[in-house]
Amino acid sequence: MNYISIKEINSLSKWVKQAIKIKKNPLKNQSLGKNKTLGMLFFNPSLRTRLSTQKAAMNLGMNVMVMNFTNEGWTLEFEDGAVMNSGASEHIKEAAEVVSQYCDIIAIRAFAGLVDKEKDYQETVISGFLKYATVPIVNMESAIRHPLQSLADAITMEEFKPRHKNKPKVVLSWAPHPKALPQAVANSFVEMMQMQKDMDFVITHPEGYELSPEITQDCKIEYDQNKAFENADFVYVKNWSNFNDYGKVTNSDPNWTVTAEKMALTNNGKFMHCLPVRRNVIVSDEVLDGENSIVIEQANNRTYSAQLVLQKILKKI
Amino acid sequence: MNYISIKEINSLSKWVKQAIKIKKNPLKNQSLGKNKTLGMLFFNPSLRTRLSTQKAAMNLGMNVMVMNFTNEGWTLEFEDGAVMNSGASEHIKEAAEVVSQYCDIIAIRAFAGLVDKEKDYQETVISGFLKYATVPIVNMESAIRHPLQSLADAITMEEFKPRHKNKPKVVLSWAPHPKALPQAVANSFVEMMQMQKDMDFVITHPEGYELSPEITQDCKIEYDQNKAFENADFVYVKNWSNFNDYGKVTNSDPNWTVTAEKMALTNNGKFMHCLPVRRNVIVSDEVLDGENSIVIEQANNRTYSAQLVLQKILKKI
Amino acid sequence: MNYISIKEINSLSKWVKQAIKIKKNPLKNQSLGKNKTLGMLFFNPSLRTRLSTQKAAMNLGMNVMVMNFTNEGWTLEFEDGAVMNSGASEHIKEAAEVVSQYCDIIAIRAFAGLVDKEKDYQETVISGFLKYATVPIVNMESAIRHPLQSLADAITMEEFKPRHKNKPKVVLSWAPHPKALPQAVANSFVEMMQMQKDMDFVITHPEGYELSPEITQDCKIEYDQNKAFENADFVYVKNWSNFNDYGKVTNSDPNWTVTAEKMALTNNGKFMHCLPVRRNVIVSDEVLDGENSIVIEQANNRTYSAQLVLQKILKKI
Structure with missing residues (x-):
């Protein structure tokens, strides 16, 4: 199960009710996430998403690894077949496959570039992770969805x-x-x-x-x-x-x-x-x-x- | 209770004795911080403060969320009534109120700018958090105090x-x-x-x-x-x-x-x-x-x- | 015990066998690292090393403090006897001694500068930590070794x-x-x-x-x-x-x-x-x-x- 778009929700009213129940007792499921790791990858700034998602994971007893991909990691290439002889050091394929081995869930924030509409609306970054990751992906605000x-x-x-x-x-x-x-x-x-x-x-x-x-x-x-x-x-x-x-x-x-x-x-x-x-x-x-x-x-x-x-x-x- | 200035200390000799006692058995109160979250917000570099405060929180069994506010979050506005149509994306009021909902204690490092004496000596940043946060604030070095x-x-x-x-x-x-x-x-x-x-x-x-x-x-x-x-x-x-x-x-x-x-x-x-x-x-x-x-x-x-x-x-x- | 070079390994075949055993049951030694802290200091970008080392530490029940030294801390001086009146704010001696007090193990990534061969092959950064730290050092890729x-x-x-x-x-x-x-x-x-x-x-x-x-x-x-x-x-x-x-x-x-x-x-x-x-x-x-x-x-x-x-x-x- 991924959470890329609000459309993943089968019954909104049910989910809302469940969330309100969690809010009343947020530590109830603290053993559920034990020894499970959430990897949070940020390509953009974040305050609420960064802290609330981390808090949610800790409420569930998860381990969290936070990474600001842009300055802490490598520049990613998203195009298949690219000859990588300029800026990008790593292809999304390897990045997603590798991170999937260290994390049980990967959450990603990657804003729209607002230059290339087609590229943004194809959700290049999150779609790349979705295509190559072998664990569930959570959207922490992608190019066109939050x-x-x-x-x-x-x-x-x-x-x-x-x-x-x-x-x-x-x-x-x-x-x-x-x-x-x-x-x-x-x-x-x-x-x-x-x-x-x-x-x-x-x-x-x-x-x-x-x-x-x-x-x-x-x-x-x-x-x-x-x-x-x-x-x-x-x-x-x-x-x-x-x-x-x-x-x-x-x-x-x-x-x-x-x-x-x-x-x-x-x-x-x-x-x-x-x-x-x-x-x-x-x-x-x-x-x-x-x-x-x-x-x-x-x-x-x-x-x-x-x-x-x-x-x-x-x-x- | 906040810890903004050394003046919060009612009896220095008592506090010093208590700290020396903690030093002898730092893990004694490990259940005290269980399921409590310390948010550490940095507006400036830090080595000792960053690691020692984090270590102290972990000794108490707390969860810690570390955030370099300047490059990981949004530029803050501190002036009341400001028309925010230039650099700053978020007002301290929202930032402090929001972070208070994810953290049980907020620790802040925000150095003096050394340009505007009045602004520095009014402790703009930490006073802003103090004014709007709804949880205790700890000073990890503010404009004029450490x-x-x-x-x-x-x-x-x-x-x-x-x-x-x-x-x-x-x-x-x-x-x-x-x-x-x-x-x-x-x-x-x-x-x-x-x-x-x-x-x-x-x-x-x-x-x-x-x-x-x-x-x-x-x-x-x-x-x-x-x-x-x-x-x-x-x-x-x-x-x-x-x-x-x-x-x-x-x-x-x-x-x-x-x-x-x-x-x-x-x-x-x-x-x-x-x-x-x-x-x-x-x-x-x-x-x-x-x-x-x-x-x-x-x-x-x-x-x-x-x-x-x-x-x-x-x-x- | 430090891990600076592959030469620290007394029997490679034995170590490989032990690692494969760990791989089969990675959570077996989860109590071993309890209340022990790994400090991960990065002078350079890292994806695999960052996440896999952190994951390994968490598998062992350790606490982890991650720090991007270059932008989160102070510029370090490595030369003994230096008159520190220009760029560097802190000498490796103090940095290493201080961090050793907050961490049980220090892991360091510091790439070669690729300008000064002698300096790189003397392993200036990791050797500095090795010389002054009072806890074990792990090499997360130094100037000349990984x-x-x-x-x-x-x-x-x-x-x-x-x-x-x-x-x-x-x-x-x-x-x-x-x-x-x-x-x-x-x-x-x-x-x-x-x-x-x-x-x-x-x-x-x-x-x-x-x-x-x-x-x-x-x-x-x-x-x-x-x-x-x-x-x-x-x-x-x-x-x-x-x-x-x-x-x-x-x-x-x-x-x-x-x-x-x-x-x-x-x-x-x-x-x-x-x-x-x-x-x-x-x-x-x-x-x-x-x-x-x-x-x-x-x-x-x-x-x-x-x-x-x-x-x-x-x-x-």
Whole structure:
């Protein structure tokens, strides 16, 4: 069993319930991971993912080896048949096969390069590990997906959803950001929402900022942010760089910043963000520090999201 | 309970005794830290602090997560109300609140920038964590303090003090160094000496190299190094950059280097330094390698200083 | 007991047998390393060594502290009597003595600089630790030796050697590489082969690429690669930079790349390489991916090579 995309989840509601159970007693399965080793390979920076995944593994009694691949290891070649006479010292084939011999589970973080859309959307790095590794692979944010985050988001929504409403309304809203960011968090959030029964979902962003149609499929898109926010129970905010004009920042309109005025349009909606968040660019201090902000709880649930995934994998190996 | 400054210590003599007891049986409290996690966040290089604090935590049975924040995480913003549209990706508020959810204790190393005196002396980084974290904070050397070092120094002096002398004499001596260094070690040493009963204390440095008067208060200052060394039982040597002409190296007089001739003025005095030390600049090989040098023992006591602090915190959480 | 060179091994055949025994039940000695700490200090990148040595230590129940010395610690001075007023902040003497107080075993990786032959062949870094440390030292690849690799190679050859042949033939073949590489792996392999009874050994490389004569001694050298490969049971391939024209790449002849045609000259020979390997420069994909390639098994044996060494040291401390 791998955990590459939120689509690995057979029943989202079941997984969410299991994660909430783990949260109540996180040390219950401490013998499950005994003498099992998690290798965490980072090709990019990480705070929450790094610490929460490590914490989850330790809760399960696992050994953890953390490696910043880019500066602690060798430059990898991903192309088959390459004549490796320039930069890369090691082919993904050997790297993945070798690491598989030292670890029972390999977790990988490898962001989008945001230059070559096709390469990013083929998930070159994580697909390479998936192809050649002989142990389960966990995605700690790949070029186009961040399924540990989205599972934590689902857990958090379950905890905070209004109890007496049939179909909570969830908005995914783009917001401005000075630097080009990957679409991974948004993509996985969309894929997770497609698995939610009994929720209304709408995506809002400036025209031209459409996510991949293969991801959004028939999701509702509303270009008027105010209209999208109306009566929302959850507002999930995230910047992403342009998918069509790939990896570019083509809009930085401060009118898209999430403010108290905008949150006032919602149904006392909760504010969500995966963090790190740029204050007063993505969202005003007032909203982020307000009582409806649940970003810290979201981050906390990263531990239980990771722990559930590791636990499921451990039970199968 | 936090450990930000040596002033957190209610009774220095009691703490020193407790640390020496730990040193005799360091694994005695191995169940105390079980399933507790220490997060060690480094904004700067570290050898002794990194390894001794980790060792102390492991002696207590804790899990440890080490993170080099600067290159493994995100650039932090410390100013409240900042519009985060330039370098920093994450505000200290979220960072501290989030990490608090994964760790039971957070230890932080964040040196002085030596550019903005006010900012350094406000302890921007560690104060930020202190303000927003929801778990105890341990100072692994902040902009202006290094209290784990000073506690280790106190332990070492207790072990090596002359047994038949009423009031040992302790000298803190400045010595030259090619690069600008923080005042943290000197500051905390001074603060620790102010808590010592039954010790004579004198600070010696070139004129103009006065430490912050808020730190030194009514400590005796002697500008003649030779005179200061007379009859000393401990000579604690350390360079610091200018406090008044802030962060500058305004003196590199080799006459301040500690040599055998100078040590001959002392009462068979012990040579102390926190390490790393530049040989034949701060101190001559002869002195550092001599039998009165106790720098290695000092470094060893870093483990027990850290272990005592962690142990006290663990007992309160 | 240290493990600096393959020459520390009193009986290679015995050690190989012991390692194979460990491989069958790697967790058998899990109490041996309890409350013992391995400090792993890296001055250079590492994938296999980093993870396999850590895994070996964890199999023995040890605590592990990993430190990338170059960017996490201080720049070291190795010269005795140096006036340390320029780059280096800490002398190897203090560093080694201090780390010895926090660790029960210190493992070090420090590559050749490939600029100063004498300095490299004096093993400045690891010799400095050896001189001043007060605990056992393990070589995780030094300037001129990589004995954990060579022990793993010996284990692998034992597992794959032809059962009905009296004296298997082993070839160490140079192959081209775009960048200058150390001679460490080749040197230690040669030293290991000199300890093999009942194996025929030949080294092949272009003229002028002779390894140190103090290492190769009376080993057979064959400048015709094809001739060397004839009837070989193992072909161990590795690039090294020029020893005479020190650290230079004076040959990049693609005719030395190991291909299927060349392997056809062997006695159904196994292909070995320490990894990382540059595909289609050192060796063709066809050979590396072929069924006679045992590079992944070699890498797997790194765990048991390290575990045997740690186990032997632990039994003596």
